Amino acid sequence: MNADARGRTTGTGALCVLAASVLWGTTGTAATFAPAVGPLAIGAAAMGLGGLLQALVAGPRILGAAHRLRKERGTVALGAVSVAVYPLAFYSSMHLAGVAVGTVVSIGTAPLASALIERVADGRRLSRRWMLAAALGLLGTALLCVAEAVHAAGGDGPDSATGTLAGIALGLVAGLTYALYSWAAHRLITRRILSRAAMGAVFGLGGLLLLPVLAVTGAPLTASWSNAAVGLYMAVVPMFAGYVLFGWGLAHVPASTATTLSLLEPAVAAVLAVLIVGERLPAVGWTGIGLVVTCLAVLTAPARRGSAPRTRPAEGGGSDGEAVRAYDIPRPPVGSRQGGSG
Numbered sequence: 001m002n003a004d005a006r007g008r009t010t011g012t013g014a015l016c017v018l019a020a021s022v023l024w025g026t027t028g029t030a031a032t033f034a035p036a037v038g039p040l041a042i043g044a045a046a047m048g049l050g051g052l053l054q055a056l057v058a059g060p061r062i063l064g065a066a067h068r069l070r071k072e073r074g075t076v077a078l079g080a081v082s083v084a085v086y087p088l089a090f091y092s093s094m095h096l097a098g099v100a101v102g103t104v105v106s107i108g109t110a111p112l113a114s115a116l117i118e119r120v121a122d123g124r125r126l127s128r129r130w131m132l133a134a135a136l137g138l139l140g141t142a143l144l145c146v147a148e149a150v151h152a153a154g155g156d157g158p159d160s161a162t163g164t165l166a167g168i169a170l171g172l173v174a175g176l177t178y179a180l181y182s183w184a185a186h187r188l189i190t191r192r193i194l195s196r197a198a199m200g201a202v203f204g205l206g207g208l209l210l211l212p213v214l215a216v217t218g219a220p221l222t223a224s225w226s227n228a229a230v231g232l233y234m235a236v237v238p239m240f241a242g243y244v245l246f247g248w249g250l251a252h253v254p255a256s257t258a259t260t261l262s263l264l265e266p267a268v269a270a271v272l273a274v275l276i277v278g279e280r281l282p283a284v285g286w287t288g289i290g291l292v293v294t295c296l297a298v299l300t301a302p303a304r305r306g307s308a309p310r311t312r313p314a315e316g317g318g319s320d321g322e323a324v325r326a327y328d329i330p331r332p333p334v335g336s337r338q339g340g341s342g
Contacts, residue, residue, distance in 0.1 A: 013252025016245045017261040018296070023242040025268025027234060028099035029276050031091065034220075034230040039095040041217040043087030045231040047203075048210030050239025051083060055204025057240075058196040062204070065197040072188055076201055079184030082177040083206025088213065089174040097167025099277060101145055103269035104288075105171030106178065108141030110259040113179035118256050121183070126256060133298040137263040140291030144270055147285035179259055181206070185247065186255040199247035260295070267292045 031042050055062065062069070069076055094102030111134050118124040126134075145168070181202060188198035221231045249258055267289045273279040 010252055013249045014257070014261055015249075017249035017253065017258045018264055020242040020245040020249065021262045021264040022268055023238040023245070024262070025103070025265045026272060027238050028094045028103055028269050029272040030230055030233055030238075031094065032099070032277050034227040036223065037220045037227050037230070038217055039091035040088055040213055041219075041221060042231070042234065043091040044210040044214035045218060045221055046091075046234035046239045047083060047087035048207045048214050049231070049235035050243065051203035051205075051207025051210070053235065053240045054243060055200045055207065058200025058204075061194055061197040062200050065193045065201075068191065068193050069188070069197070069201050072191055072193070075184050075187050076205065079181045079188075079202035080205035080209060082181035082184065083203055084209035086174055086177040086181065087210070089170045089177065093167045093170040093174055095167070096163040096170065098164070098279060099269055099273040101164065102167055102171055104141045104144045104266040105168050106174035107259075107262055107265045108138060108145070109172055109175030110178045110182070110262065111137065111256060113176045114182060114256045114259040117179055117183045118254065121187075124254070124256075129298060130256065130260065133295045134260055136291050136298060137260060137295030140288040140295060141263060141266055143288030143291065144266060144281075144285050145288075147282045147288065179255070182246075182250065182255040182259055186250045186258070189247075189251050195247040195251045196244075199243060199250075203243060263292050264296055 027046065031037075031039075034042070090102065090106050093106055096102070097105070115126055115130075115134070119126075185195075185198050185202050188202070189195050218231075221227050246258070249261075253261070270281055270285065270289060274281045
């Protein structure tokens with residue numbers, strides 16, 4: 001495949017991740033329409049039911065890949081546990097620190113966690129482009145976080161500040177688990193497992209783990225039609241459709257690139273929080289959004305023709321029938337040196 005075709009393939013993967021990020025950015029605002037439903041119930045319903053729906057739709061592909069999935073059961077288990085922990089930490093973070101801060105911390109810290117995981121587990125080096133994009137995106141998310149944290153704490157006393165700090169801590173947990181299940185799904189795809197089978201297995205098992213939490217905390221979801229509608233929307237649109245798109249994206253870009261592209265989510269969440277929820281965003285917060293957009297522009301800009309990586313034989317199963325090639329998802333042998341994701 002020539003450089004132009006490689007660029008189109010990677011570009012398609014990036015667009016899938018960006019589309020998923022837009023859908024995910026609506027979750028915090030959607031949750032505010034069911035104020036009587038606690039964050040644990042919202043998280044368990046969204047990721048639990050959404051994960052089970054993914055597994056149901058991908059059932060035949062999961063069965064077809066059962067042998068390979070059993071061989072990678074450790075990776076599947078790590079991804080499933082991370083899927084179960086992530087929504088509980090993420091929605092609790094937003095509940096305590098606000099939609100914008102919770103989303104910013106949870107998603108903003110994921111690229112660093114993802115890069116560390118890839119460096120330790122895969123020996124993968126990151127390109128200068130990725131580091132520049134990540135620096136811009138993280139600076140932007142930090143500005144968003146500071147702006148919203150100061151506003152949330154101002155005039156509300158120490159309890160509000162304590163809640164914001166607790167929300168930030170839970171956001172860090174969410175960022176780590178997001179990076180872990182992204183890496184796990186990406187690793188399965190590189191091991192010749194189709195993206196739908198990989199995502200269906202990881203998210204289906206994660207959904208099963210969340211069912212007890214939903215059984216204990218989910219009664220308010222059935223208390224009114226509006227609560228039920230919020231739960232249904234969260235499960236079907238951002239969680240099911242969003243993660244199908246994310247799985248397609250992971251078939252063409254490394255996990256560190258995908259988590260960096262998903263920095264669009266806190267920007268979308270912050271804008272929706274201002275426009276719909278009524279949260280206020282100071283000028284420094286809008287500056288942060290601008291930096292996030294710049295980060296995405298840097299990361300998705302076409303590479304120079306002369307800088308395209310050399311191709312190697314296909315290494316993994318791609319997005320349902322299409323092989324993932326070495327230039328899409330590099331996986332070096334132990335001790336080798338690796339080019340980055342730019």
